[in-house]
Amino acid sequence: xxxxxxxxxxxxxxxxxxxxxxxxxxxxxxxxxxxxxxxxxxxxxxxxxxxxxxxxxxxxxxxxxxxxxxxxxxxxxxxxxxxxxxxxxxxxxxxxxxxxxxxxxxxxxxxxxxxxxxxxxxxxxxxxxxxxxxxxxxxxxxxxxxxxxxxxxxxxxxxxxxxxxxxxxxxxxxxxxxxxxxxxxxxxxxxxxxxxxxxxxxxxxxxxxxxxxxxxxxxxxxxxxxxxxxxxxxxxxxxxxxxxxxxxxxxxxxxxxxxxxxxxxxxxxxxxxxxxxxxxxxxxxxxxxxxxxxxxxxxxxxxxxxxxxxxxxxxxxxxxxxxxxxxxxxxxxxxxxxxxxxxxxxxxxxxxxxxxxxxxxxxxxxxxxxxxxxxxxxxxxxxxxxxxxxxxxxxxxxxxxxxxxxxxxxxxxxxxxxxxxxxxxxxxxxxxxxxxxxxxxxxxxxxxxxxxxxxxxxxxxxxxxxxxxxxxxxxxxxxxxxxxxxxxxxxxxxxxxxxxxxxxxxxxxxxxxxxxxxxxxx
Amino acid sequence: xxxxxxxxxxxxxxxxxxxxxxxxxxxxxxxxxxxxxxxxxxxxxxxxxxxxxxxxxxxxxxxxxxxxxxxxxxxxxxxxxxxxxxxxxxxxxxxxxxxxxxxxxxxxxxxxxxxxxxxxxxxxxxxxxxxxxxxxxxxxxxxxxxxxxxxxxxxxxxxxxxxxxxxxxxxxxxxxxxxxxxxxxxxxxxxxxxxxxxxxxxxxxxxxxxxxxxxxxxxxxxxxxxxxxxxxxxxxxxxxxxxxxxxxxxxxxxxxxxxxxxxxxxxxxxxxxxxxxxxxxxxxxxxxxxxxxxxxxxxxxxxxxxxxxxxxxxxxxxxxxxxxxxxxxxxxxx
Numbered sequence: 052x053x054x055x056x057x058x059x060x061x062x063x064x065x066x067x068x069x070x071x072x073x074x075x076x077x078x079x080x081x082x083x084x085x086x087x088x089x090x091x092x093x094x095x096x097x098x099x100x101x102x103x104x105x106x107x108x109x110x111x112x113x114x115x116x117x118x119x120x121x122x123x124x125x126x127x128x129x130x131x132x133x134x135x136x137x138x139x140x141x142x143x144x145x146x147x148x149x150x151x152x153x154x155x156x157x158x159x160x161x162x163x164x165x166x167x168x169x170x171x172x173x174x175x176x177x178x179x180x181x182x183x184x185x186x187x188x189x190x191x192x193x194x195x196x197x198x199x200x201x202x203x204x205x206x207x208x209x210x211x212x213x214x215x216x217x218x219x220x221x222x223x224x225x226x227x228x229x230x231x232x233x234x235x236x237x238x239x240x241x242x243x244x245x246x247x248x249x250x251x252x253x254x255x256x257x258x259x260x261x262x263x264x265x266x267x268x269x270x271x272x273x274x275x276x277x278x279x280x281x282x283x284x285x286x287x288x289x290x291x292x293x294x295x296x297x298x299x300x301x302x303x304x305x306x307x308x309x310x311x312x313x314x315x316x317x318x319x320x321x322x323x324x325x326x327x328x329x330x331x332x333x334x335x336x337x338x339x340x341x342x343x344x345x346x347x348x349x350x351x352x353x354x355x356x357x358x359x360x361x362x363x364x365x366x367x368x369x370x371x372x373x374x375x376x377x378x379x380x381x382x383x384x385x386x387x388x389x390x391x392x393x394x395x396x397x398x399x400x401x402x403x404x405x406x407x408x409x410x411x412x413x414x415x416x417x418x419x420x421x422x423x424x425x426x427x428x429x430x431x432x433x434x435x436x437x438x439x440x441x442x443x444x445x446x447x448x449x450x451x452x453x454x455x456x457x458x459x460x461x462x463x464x465x466x467x468x469x470x471x472x473x474x475x476x477x478x479x480x481x482x483x484x485x486x487x488x489x490x491x492x493x494x495x496x497x498x499x500x501x502x503x504x505x506x507x508x509x510x511x512x513x514x515x516x517x518x519x520x521x522x523x524x525x526x527x528x529x530x531x532x533x534x535x536x537x538x539x540x541x542x543x544x545x546x547x548x549x550x551x552x553x554x555x556x557x558x559x560x561x562x563x564x565x566x567x568x569x570x571x572x573x
Numbered sequence: 574x575x576x577x578x579x580x581x582x583x584x585x586x587x588x589x590x591x592x593x594x595x596x597x598x599x600x601x602x603x604x605x606x607x608x609x610x611x612x613x614x615x616x617x618x619x620x621x622x623x624x625x626x627x628x629x630x631x632x633x634x635x636x637x638x639x640x641x642x643x644x645x646x647x648x649x650x651x652x653x654x655x656x657x658x659x660x661x662x663x664x665x666x667x668x669x670x671x672x673x674x675x676x677x678x679x680x681x682x683x684x685x686x687x688x689x690x691x692x693x694x695x696x697x698x699x700x701x702x703x704x705x706x707x708x709x710x711x712x713x714x715x716x717x718x719x720x721x722x723x724x725x726x727x728x729x730x731x732x733x734x735x736x737x738x739x740x741x742x743x744x745x746x747x748x749x750x751x752x753x754x755x756x757x758x759x760x761x762x763x764x765x766x767x768x769x770x771x772x773x774x775x776x777x778x779x780x781x782x783x784x785x786x787x788x789x790x791x792x793x794x795x796x797x798x799x800x801x802x803x804x805x806x807x808x809x810x811x812x813x814x815x816x817x818x819x820x821x822x823x824x825x826x827x828x829x830x831x832x833x834x835x836x837x838x839x840x841x842x843x844x845x846x847x848x849x850x851x852x853x854x855x856x857x858x859x860x861x862x863x864x865x866x867x868x869x870x871x872x873x874x875x876x877x878x879x880x881x882x883x884x885x886x887x888x889x890x891x892x893x894x895x896x897x898x899x900x901x902x903x904x905x906x907x
Contacts, residue, residue, distance in 0.1 A: 369793070388795075388797070389794070389795045390796065392795075399793065407790055408790050409787065409790060411786050411787060413853055413854045414785070414854070416779050416782065416783075417786065421779070425783060425791075425794050426794040426795050428780075429776065432776050435771075436776075
């Protein structure tokens with residue numbers, strides 16, 4: 052499994068260049084998105100492309116997959132110079148991309164089987180009347196090819212996001228592409244789903260495909276990459292062969308050293324701020340206790356579907372617990388709606404920012420200031436009319452505290468990069484003092500530099516509250532938390548101080564989680 | 574962004590911002606050249622008087638659009654309100670003030686019915702209000718047995734309604750301030766200003782728009798989204814019934830066919846409003862401008878003796894063009 056085995060290294064060095072990008076340049080207005088980038092993809096090799104938000108990764112992927120043409124430079128595939136003009140043309144050349152965006156995954160109302168053979172159905176070469184039996188047989192072969200363990204007769208919209216993503220990957224792999232591009236494929240996958248994905252990638256590598264893998268997760272890269280290429284500000288700033296020095300790669304990517312998790316300033320632990328007693332997340336799961344003290348930052352980790360989001364939603368009053376009681380700052384806590392929680396100083400920044408936190412561009416006030424002030428308007432402007440001074444002040448404070456890159460507080464959210472959008476989401480819940488701050492996946496789709504900024508700001512503001520950060524990535528948990536709590540099957544299975552924990556121990560706990568498939572969260 | 578791109582975006586912005594005003598100016602010039610009586614104070618106020626009711630309905634529809642809904646029933650609420658006002662005045666012989674209060678309450682009640690269907694039962698907005706539209710179109714005919722209502726109307730049970738439209742009620746549709754400005758225009762101005770202020774300048778307006786943009790995000794930020802969506806339909810219902818009152822006062826009887834074009838005109842006004850100033854979202858100012866735009870167009874065409882049957886076609890063409898501009902630019906900007 053590990054790419055650092057001698058066999059893999061030998062394979063990589065023997066492999067010849069399948070795709071050669073030379074001097075790729077792309078300009079958007081005055082921004083030089085890509086500046087004479089060279090990159091070789093070799094058959095039977097996984098190359099990881101690293102880069103901060105805005106470094107040019109997506110642009111490079113889109114050029115290779117035919118979404119738009121380069122301004123200069125050449126793409127050579129198998130010795131022939133090509134210029135794919137559309138994703139379809141790129142696919143004909145054997146270049147297939149798996150995107151992170153859920154909307155591009157498939158047709159929600161069709162069955163898994165139909166989605167798996169969708170390309171064939173659309174190509175119509177199977178004839179107008181494809182029998183259900185044929186579809187199912189073909190789909191079953193595809194599913195088996197990547198070890199997809201699902202009922203292929205249910206419709207896609209019945210699946211979890213992670214399962215939908217696996218279906219998309221299965222569909223992409225089915226055409227047996229020569230070049231496979233994965234754009235942040237593990238963002239929504241649980242531990243064992245990631246393992247399955249990596250098994251698929253290993254299989255593709257064995258078959259001699261060239262794989263371009265884009266991810267923010269160091270753990271992924273460590274496990275899967277044969278080589279690492281690093282983009283910064285549109286330039287190729289580093290190429291790392293086996294054995295890969297990931298720290299150096301990350302340094303090249305952000306242009307400064309990584310703030311290691313070990314550099315936490317010690318915190319003052321105060322009185323118990325949030326106490327959960329015999330809390331049951333669901334009717335049929337076991338109750339558990341949890342106490343978070345004032346000043347503590349607790350990272351709650353566990354696979355997708357382990358109940359992290361349910362726990363956050365119950366504390367925030369989105370729904371009631373199936374049993375048990377809660378107290379906040381010594382007083383009984385049983386919120387019936389988010390509005391009540393916000394009034395009581397319990398804040399939640401939800402996962403998946405465009406679903407739970409941000410407003411689209413058609414909303415008139417979807418600026419940094421308007422986004423930050425929205426939950427607090429009632430308190431800030433009790434009379435009704437909204438003045439700009441108060442929200443401007445709050446926004447400017449948030450921009451400074453989190454290092455949001457923007458022109459000013461009036462910038463529209465959709466004009467910011469993903470990392471900066473996320474900073475605004477977390478900054479919003481620092482605009483008023485919190486009793487309990489709940490952050491669900493606050494580092495989603497955020498590069499390491501922005502993650503550091505967010506961690507620093509969270510910890511800087513943690514003294515007067517209890518902070519709970521829900522992350523499925525263990526490195527993120529270690530980076531942000533004083534205490535690590537591991538959840539599995541809607542209860543807590545590990546709860547230790549950060550000093551007492553080593554990564555191996557957490558990974559073992561997580562590996563045990565991986566042995567049993569968690570139920571899909573509803 | 575490069576200078577080239579920003580200039581291009583700037584031109585696009587400028588077109589989307591001012592297209593409707595430029596078209597309005599061109600239309601006025603053309604009509605004025607063809608027909609010198611066009612730019613005459615009385616004619617201008619008669620245009621405004623004609624658009625005041627559709628603009629009013631459009632303002633209510635705009636609020637429902639802002640929460641991501643759509644009140645298709647507004648036109649039939651106004652028609653129903655017009656019949657109801659006539660009925661209570663002629664048959665029940667209530668005073669003008671009482672009639673106004675009763676009809677506004679009916680409007681609120683219809684808004685609540687819409688809201689229950691949409692928010693509680695979960696019927697999609699368009700379908701729920703389409704349902705109430707049909708319901709009201711039928712219901713307004715039942716009390717009078719399908720007849721228009723004026724003094725002496727024969728009811729299905731054989732009795733007659735002998736009440737009259739009182740002068741104070743008729744004044745709502747007919748009185749002119751200083752002999753020039755029609756009262757419906759003043760009422761429209763006041764209502765539009767209030768709703769504009771609430772939607773654009775207060776925290777309540779932000780919640781309405783937030784729900785339309787992303788209801789989940791609004792709810793998780795503490796907004797009582799169901800309450801606001803209910804409010805939107807009640808506001809639309811009340812404003813539409815006010816429109817019906819003004820209509821009844823102007824024509825002085827309950828006319829079974831009076832509300833026929835109200836829905837199309839007011840929906841067109843609200844949708845054309847998206848394009849005004851390039852804001853790309855439902856907005857009260859744009860809706861009023863959209864209603865005036867349609868009003869000027871129809872008035873001018875009438876003055877130029879364009880056939881009446883071409884009017885709906887012209888309205889439709891304007892609406893389609895405005896929508897194409899709005900959504901075309903929105904897509905290019907994304």
